[in-house]
Amino acid sequence: MSTNDNTETPDKPTESVDFIRSIVAKDVASNKHGGHVVTRFPPEPNGYLHIGHAKSICLNFGIAAENNGKCHLRFDDTDPTKEDVEYVESIQHDVKWLGFDWGDNLFHASDYFPRLYDFAVELVKKGKAYVCDLSLEHMRMMRGTVKEPGQASPNRDRSVAENLDLFARMRNGEFDEGSKTLRAKIDMAHPNMLMRDPPLYRIRKTPHYRQGDKWCIYPMYDFTHCLSDSLEDITHSICTLEFENNRAVYDWVLDTLETKARPHQYEFARLNLSHTVMSKRKLLQLVREGLVDGWDDPRMPTIAGLRRRGVTPEAIRTFCEQIGVAKANSMVDLVQLEFSIRDDLNRRVPRVMAVLRPLKVVIDNYPAGDGEDLEATNYPDDPPKMGSRKVPFSKILYIEESDFMEDPPKKFFRLAPGQEVRLRWAYLITCTHIVKDDSGKVIEVHCSYDPETRGGNAPEGRKVKGTIHWVSAQHAVDAEIRLYDRLFSVAKPDAEEDFKKAINPDSLETITAKVERSLRDAKPGERFQFERQGYFCRDSEITDRLVFNRTVALRDSWAKMVKSGTT
RNA sequence: UGGGGCGUAGCCAAGUCUGGUAAGGCACCGGUUUUUGGUACCGGCAUUCCCAGGUUCGAAUCCUGGCGCCCCAACCA
Numbered sequence: 090m091s092t093n094d095n096t097e098t099p100d101k102p103t104e105s106v107d108f109i110r111s112i113v114a115k116d117v118a119s120n121k122h123g124g125h126v127v128t129r130f131p132p133e134p135n136g137y138l139h140i141g142h143a144k145s146i147c148l149n150f151g152i153a154a155e156n157n158g159k160c161h162l163r164f165d166d167t168d169p170t171k172e173d174v175e176y177v178e179s180i181q182h183d184v185k186w187l188g189f190d191w192g193d194n195l196f197h198a199s200d201y202f203p204r205l206y207d208f209a210v211e212l213v214k215k216g217k218a219y220v221c222d223l224s225l226e227h228m229r230m231m232r233g234t235v236k237e238p239g240q241a242s243p244n245r246d247r248s249v250a251e252n253l254d255l256f257a258r259m260r261n262g263e264f265d266e267g268s269k270t271l272r273a274k275i276d277m278a279h280p281n282m283l284m285r286d287p288p289l290y291r292i293r294k295t296p297h298y299r300q301g302d303k304w305c306i307y308p309m310y311d312f313t314h315c316l317s318d319s320l321e322d323i324t325h326s327i328c329t330l331e332f333e334n335n336r337a338v339y340d341w342v343l344d345t346l347e348t349k350a351r352p353h354q355y356e357f358a359r360l361n362l363s364h365t366v367m368s369k370r371k372l373l374q375l376v377r378e379g380l381v382d383g384w385d386d387p388r389m390p391t392i393a394g395l396r397r398r399g400v401t402p403e404a405i406r407t408f409c410e411q412i413g414v415a416k417a418n419s420m421v422d423l424v425q426l427e428f429s430i431r432d433d434l435n436r437r438v439p440r441v442m443a444v445l446r447p448l449k450v451v452i453d454n455y456p457a458g459d460g461e462d463l464e465a466t467n468y469p470d471d472p473p474k475m476g477s478r479k480v481p482f483s484k485i486l487y488i489e490e491s492d493f494m495e496d497p498p499k500k501f502f503r504l505a506p507g508q509e510v511r512l513r514w515a516y517l518i519t520c521t522h523i524v525k526d527d528s529g530k531v532i533e534v535h536c537s538y539d540p541e542t543r544g545g546n547a548p549e550g551r552k553v554k555g556t557i558h559w560v561s562a563q564h565a566v567d568a569e570i571r572l573y574d575r576l577f578s579v580a581k582p583d584a585e586e587d588f589k590k591a592i593n594p595d596s597l598e599t600i601t602a603k604v605e606r607s608l609r610d611a612k613p614g615e616r617f618q619f620e621r622q623g624y625f626c627r628d629s630e631i632t633d634r635l636v637f638n639r640t641v642a643l644r645d646s647w648a649k650m651v652k653s654g655t656t
Numbered sequence: 657u658g659g660g661g662c663g664u665a666g667c668c669a670a671g672u673c674u675g676g677u678a679a680g681g682c683a684c685c686g687g688u689u690u691u692u693g694g695u696a697c698c699g700g701c702a703u704u705c706c707c708a709g710g711u712u713c714g715a716a717u718c719c720u721g722g723c724g725c726c727c728c729a730a731c732c733a
Contacts, residue, residue, distance in 0.1 A: 105670045105679070133733050168732060225731055232729055236658050239729085270731055280659040282729050291731035310733050333660055334728050356661085358726095363667085411681055413669050415662095418726055422667045425682050435695060470695060502693070511691060545691050556691050621692050647693045 107414035109355050113152055113325055122324040126158030129323050130184070131165045131198075131314070134176035134298075136369040137384045138183045138392045140405065140426070141360040147409040148357070149327055150189040161321055162191040166199045167313050169297040179384075183392040188402045198308075198317050199299050205308045206260065208316055208346055209271060209289060213252045217345050218289060219245060220255040221272045228270075231277075232285050238278035239285045245274065259292060262305045266292045271306075275341060283334050284341070287311055315339040318352040326352045329359040330416065360412065361420040364575040364593075365390045366582050380592060381576070385630075387638050388576040388596050398573065399616050399626025399640030404433040423575060430641045434616065434624045439467035439475045442513065442558040443604040443619040443637075445570060447487035449562065450504075452518060454537045455484045460561060463544065465514040478607050481564040482515050487603045489621075492557045493534055495523065498656040502555035504534065511556040513620065517542040558620045565603035568635035570625070572598040608635065616640070 106114070117124055128149040132142065153160035162184060166172045184191070212218040221242045223231065233239030247255070259269055271290035279285055289312040296302045315338075318326045326339075336354045343351060359367075366372065367390060375381045375389070384391050387398035395405065408429035412421050442465075460483025467475035488504065497505040504510045509519045516538040524533035547553050578593040585591045604619075611617070614629040623642035627635070650656050 107670090131733090135733085165733065171732075223731095228731075229729070234658085234729055237729095238658090267731065272731095282659080284659095285729085288731050293731085307731095309731075314733085328733095330661070331727055332733085335733095337660085358662085411668080413681090415669065417662050417669090419668065422682070425668070428682060431694090440692075440694095466691095469690090469692075500693090513691065547691080553691080555693080558692075618692085618694085621694070623694095643692080643694050645693075650693080 107357075108416070109148065109325070109327060109357060109414055110152060110155075112355060113156060116324070117156055125322075125324060126153055126156035127161070127322055127324045128153045128158065128327060129161040129163050129318065129321065131163045131317075132180050133165045133168070133171070134173060134180060135168075135171040136176060136373065137179055139367055139372065139390045140362065140392070140395065140408075141367045141390075143187060143392060143405050144360040144409045144412070144414075145327070145329070146184060146187060146189060147406055148414055150191075151410075152325070152327075158324075159194055160189070160191060161194040161196055161323070163196040163198060163317060163321070165310070165314065165317075166197055166297070166299065167307050167309065169293055169295040169300075169307060172298055174298055179393065183396075186396060186402055187392065187405060194321075196317070196321060197299060198313050199297055201313070201317055201320060202300060202304055202308070204320065205313060205316060209256065209308070209312070210253065211346060212273070212289075213256060213271075214249060215345065216249060217274050218271055219247050219252050219274055220259065221245075221270050221286075221288075222268065223270075225267060228288075232282065233277070235282060241277050242272070242286065245277075245286070256290075259290070259306050260304075262294070264292060266294050268292065273312075273338070273341070281334055281337050283311070283338050287338055311335055311338040312342060315342045315352070315354075316346075316348070319343055319348040319350045322350045323352040326354045328354060328356055330356050330418070331359075332356055356416070357414045358416055358418055361418070362390060362423060362426065363420055363580040364423045364577045364582070366577070366588055368583075371583075371588060374589075378589075380589060387571070387573050397629060398638055399434075399614075399624060400430050401433055401437075401616075404430045407433065420581065422580075427641050431624065431643070434618065434640065438616045438618050438624060440469065440618045440620050441467075441605055441608060442480065442560055443568070443570075443602055443608070443622065443625075444487045444489055444558065444560050444565070445572075445600060445602045445619075445622060446490040447560075447603045448490045448493055448534060449532065450486045450488050450518075450534045450536060450559070452484050452486070452516075452538045453521065453535050457484050459483065460563075463514050480514060480605055480607070481561045483561045483563055485562040486512075486559045487562055487565060488512075488534070488557055488559045493520075493531065495531060500650070500656050503557055504536075504555075509553055511542075511545050511547070511553045512559050513556050514545050515543075515559065516540070516545065517547060517551075517553055560603050560605050562603075564606050566606060566609050566635065568602050568604045568608065568637055570600050570602045570637050570639065571628075572600065572639045574598075602637075604635070604637075611635070611637075618643075 130149045150160040221244045231240040270288040272286045272288050275284045277285050290306045293307050294305050333356050339354050385393035385397045462479040463482050465480045466472045466477045492503040494505050506520050518536040518538045520536050522535045523531050526532050574596050576596050577591045579591045582588040582591045611627040613632050616626045624640040625637040
């Protein structure tokens with residue numbers, strides 16, 4: 090038997106990585122692309138980023154960082170009818186806020202328009218692209234169906250010279266919108282519909298938010314994306330599953346143009362989260378129809394919404410790591426996100442006391458007057474970490490309505506007639522009697538306190554099972570509290586006939602609470618744990634009064650017991 | 657017999673190429689600690705991998721045949 094310490098390599102299980110990281114690792118090991126790794130996050134600036142994008146951002150920037158590579162931020166801005174600077178600004182802000190840095194690598198597909206045009210001319214010269222006169226409807230008719238081959242365009246065999254001339258004139262604005270397109274010449278009978286001579290350029294007499302009216306023809310996704318990747322020396326072009334069919338076009342363009350850099354596309358399953366919607370169209374609808382308060386409504390799955398709600402970038406990043414990257418369509422339960430949020434906030438925010446639904450408590454044997462200041466620890470699990478504060482105590486207090494029951498079940502450890510409870514950081518009190526109003530509602534709870542228990546310390550041998558939070562009535566300040574809950578009451582709003590009918594009517598409840606004095610100085614965006622309630626964040630937009638947003642509630646095993654009837 | 661993908665626990669997800677006897681996380685259920693019914697910690701939770709055959713000493717992994725779900729017929733990305 091050896092007495093040596095653990096110098097042998099422990100038999101720890103190897104960290105499993107996702108299939109994309111495996112491919113990247115293999116490529117680095119085999120020195121493909123010279124051992125370099127360059128990825129990119131390519132949003133179209135036509136909407137706000139949401140947590141689904143965060144998954145892609147974490148993947149792309151993460152892989153680059155892990156391999157000493159780079160990740161470009163590239164705006165895929167080739168449709169002037171939908172894009173806007175408002176979106177490019179919000180996207181940059183959100184990516185930065187999430188904690189990622191693209192350095193000098195900020196690009197716009199629209200900056201490649203001249204080079205893309207040259208590539209298109211080259212394709213024409215190779216006899217691999219042609220100008221087509223078919224209308225949108227006509228082209229659709231001739232494309233065939235998934236089971237039947239398509240028909241060739243009457244213009245498919247135009248001469249190179251004529252195509253060159255026509256394409257140049259398209260660029261010069263000589264033709265009407267929709268009257269002509271430049272199409273790849275691939276195979277009208279190809280089983281992959283996307284390979285049936287896909288349009289590469291269309292005429293759009295719309296100014297571009299960045300290029301102004303320099304162009305009246307715009308390249309399409311299938312032509313732009315692969316070439317942009319190649320131009321930027323991207324090594325691994327990572328996108329979502331719905332682009333799997335596009336990979337054939339991606340490869341065709343790069344191979345027939347014989348570009349120097351040869352990136353490859355890999356697809357993973359996009360994030361679906363329960364109890365919310367993620368499509369830009371539906372999100373936009375919620376905003377436009379006033380069903381939510383804007384893109385940054387704390388109920389929205391947008392990065393802006395999560396931020397305003399009080400979620401940290403770290404929580405979003407660990408969430409994205411936890412859910413993994415694979416190819417199976419799946420739906421992640423919202424509780425998984427909530428876990429990541431709590432797990433992060435638990436370790437980093439100070440605890441304070443706030444009474445959401447106040448019930449008056451009178452300590453009959455406590456002297457009237459200004460009371461006294463008591464010491465409260467900001468972070469009980471590691472007191473030195475966040476220090477402590479003074480909280481004022483006096484004869485009249487507020488406690489949570491739910492912390493008192495006149496006729497409690499056996500396992501109710503809070504306040505009840507004759508029952509003793511600890512006031513957090515203060516004293517042990519015992520309920521002596523109660524006062525009701527005409528309707529029979531309890532409006533005042535009278536208690537006696539034990540002066541020997543200052544600070545909440547129970548004397549030797551005395552067991553107090555319950556500890557509740559409180560605020561001093563004369564010192565507490567009013568605050569508006571917004572209690573947010575899931576936006577939809579069903580797990581899959583997308584599966585509903587009308588997703589808007591599935592909106593949770595209780596997704597927002599606004600109340601006025603009594604919060605401890607120290608919260609007067611909370612800064613916009615500052616986060617706290619309201620003890621025994623949840624994590625809250627002072628609203629960053631409304632600052633003329635105290636408004637707190639509930640980020641997420643604490644786990645509540647008492648509520649669980651009540652619900653399951655085990656009390 | 658259009659093509660391209662996917663199917664492992666209530667939810668994510670390793671493992672599949674290179675058969676050796678089902679990682680991890682969330683949720684859930686017990687227990688310990690606790691001045692938050694929070695946190696932390698400990699333990700439990702798939703005799704079985706969509707189904708049916710086959711190969712093999714041995715199959716989630718290989719073979720054959722089914723079934724189910726997703727994507728593709730925008731001059732969107």
